Amino acid sequence: MADEDIQGVIEELVAEEHRLLEHRDGRALTDDEHARLGEVQVRLDRFWDLLRQRRAERAAGRDPGEASLRDEDTVEGYQQ
Template sequence: MDNDQILGNIAALVAEERSLRERSGRQLGLDADEQSRLHSVEVQLDQCWDLLRRRRAKSEFGDDPDTAEVRPADEVEDYRG
């Protein structure tokens, strides 16, 4: 996956997150499935941003950005503290 694909994924996830949050504001909240999906989208966004940052860092320092891999959700979420 290249940077443009990652940015495309980020754009799609942001749109979905925005839609879920708007729906939550118009209604009395989200049902359990929607809440679960929102959490999943948030985690995927964190993973995408993390991957993009690491790919850019590798490129900047002359390393192959394609060696960067998506880190597990618990690892990416842990550093947010």
């Protein structure tokens, strides 16, 4: 997957995240909306991580194709 493709996925996920948050109209999210928002946010984290890995590989003179989409537990376990 090329950087541009990854960026496209990120943009789609951000748009969905915004739609979910804006759709509330002052009300709380439904259980389904809340679950979907969580899924979207995890996918965003995973794709941002993939893009950062690719950039780091490239900066180190290595093949960015060696980067891989890490699992949720790994990405969500990072310390901020």
